[in-house]
Amino acid sequence: MSNTRTPLHQLHADAGASFTDFAGWQMPVRYTSDLAEHHAVREAAGLFDLSHMAEIRLTGDLAPDALDYALASTMSAVPIGDAKYTLCLNDQAGIIDDLVVYRLGETEYLVVANASNRDAVVQALTHRAEPFGVDVADETEDTVMVAVQGPLSPDVVSSLADLQLDIPLHELGYYQATEGTVSGHPVLLTRTGYTGEDGFEIYVPHTAGELLWRELVDVGAPYDLQLCGLAARDTLRLEAGMALYGNELDVRTRPGHVRLSRVVDMDKDDFVGKQWLVDHPEPPETVLVGLEAEGRRSARAGYSMLDPGSMETIGTVTSGALSPTLGHPVAMALVQRDYKAPGTEVHLDVRGQMIPATVTPLPFYRRRKD
Numbered sequence: 001m002s003n004t005r006t007p008l009h010q011l012h013a014d015a016g017a018s019f020t021d022f023a024g025w026q027m028p029v030r031y032t033s034d035l036a037e038h039h040a041v042r043e044a045a046g047l048f049d050l051s052h053m054a055e056i057r058l059t060g061d062l063a064p065d066a067l068d069y070a071l072a073s074t075m076s077a078v079p080i081g082d083a084k085y086t087l088c089l090n091d092q093a094g095i096i097d098d099l100v101v102y103r104l105g106e107t108e109y110l111v112v113a114n115a116s117n118r119d120a121v122v123q124a125l126t127h128r129a130e131p132f133g134v135d136v137a138d139e140t141e142d143t144v145m146v147a148v149q150g151p152l153s154p155d156v157v158s159s160l161a162d163l164q165l166d167i168p169l170h171e172l173g174y175y176q177a178t179e180g181t182v183s184g185h186p187v188l189l190t191r192t193g194y195t196g197e198d199g200f201e202i203y204v205p206h207t208a209g210e211l212l213w214r215e216l217v218d219v220g221a222p223y224d225l226q227l228c229g230l231a232a233r234d235t236l237r238l239e240a241g242m243a244l245y246g247n248e249l250d251v252r253t254r255p256g257h258v259r260l261s262r263v264v265d266m267d268k269d270d271f272v273g274k275q276w277l278v279d280h281p282e283p284p285e286t287v288l289v290g291l292e293a294e295g296r297r298s299a300r301a302g303y304s305m306l307d308p309g310s311m312e313t314i315g316t317v318t319s320g321a322l323s324p325t326l327g328h329p330v331a332m333a334l335v336q337r338d339y340k341a342p343g344t345e346v347h348l349d350v351r352g353q354m355i356p357a358t359v360t361p362l363p364f365y366r367r368r369k370d
Contacts, residue, residue, distance in 0.1 A: 196240025
């Protein structure tokens with residue numbers, strides 16, 4: 001197991017967490033039970049340590065132009081204080097990583113990348129930004145990132161006694177960010193998440209991480225805030241139909257395979273990967289779909305999908321689980337495009353047993369909105 005630990009590691013150990021090696025980091029996989037932590041986020045609130053995620057800051061007069069070239073979306077059009085989900089592509093339009101990018105000022109952005117792709121994204125951004133004279137700084141080691149997710153997350157976060165924000169919490173919209181201080185430390189607070197619920201992701205200097213975590217635990221107690229690990233985060237994002245790098249996404253995957261062409265701005269003059277997409281306008285052979293099945297046996301990543309008549313392999317499951325919220329198996333899979341229509345019946349090979357499943361629109365779960 002890797003020795004890389006987040007600044008909150010001892011707090012997790014003291015709380016009884018079980019750990020797993022994730023992208024070279026020792027991360028809490030669960031504290032009590034996967035089901036309890038999953039349901040806490042759906043029904044109340046959950047607290048996650050996400051300090052393994054990579055934070056990369058770009059600053060410079062031409063930072064908007066540099067990111068327009070480096071990434072698939074038009075980052076210069078993002079208003080200050082807003083966030084955008086986008087992709088970092090290679091020359092063949094393969095997905096190096098999926099990212100959330102925050103525009104913090106006219107010439108300043110924060111790119112949040114997956115832990116497993118930190119080095120690749122830093123390298124790509126550094127190389128692509130160099131001609132623009134833009135500074136690229138990897139701030140991962142200096143940052144603690146935590147998430148409060150769930151319908152009661154606004155109550156939890158607003159209960160922090162020493163939270164001062166440039167934009168009041170109740171005015172912060174989805175995929176928006178604001179800066180300020182918490183207990184005297186600088187904070188970036190964003191209304192984002194990876195669970196399908198309302199929630200916030202909070203960034204503070206690594207020296208302030210323990211204090212913030214303890215305060216959130218204290219103020220969250222009246223709202224049944226639960227500590228949550230990566231296992232619950234995985235089933236939550238699956239129910240919400242959110243892709244996971246290494247499962248749905250990799251460098252062999254292109255935006256059209258996983259229904260992410262919407263984040264690619266082909267009207268831009270140039271960006272890395274555009275020429276390949278121009279030269280290959282044909283639809284992809286395989287596309288990402290949702291699958292639902294009955295019973296309790298769920299397909300897992302790597303399991304095969306078959307045509308019920310010919311029993312020929314037609315696709316591969318990328319993620320799957322017994323949905324804690326819905327009570328039946330759900331999965332995402334890359335399937336031949338002739339089988340992508342909702343309602344299409346397929347078979348899943350679950351350890352030699354053929355399990356009937358139905359193609360269904362994503363996401364499987366949508367949160368209740370007031």
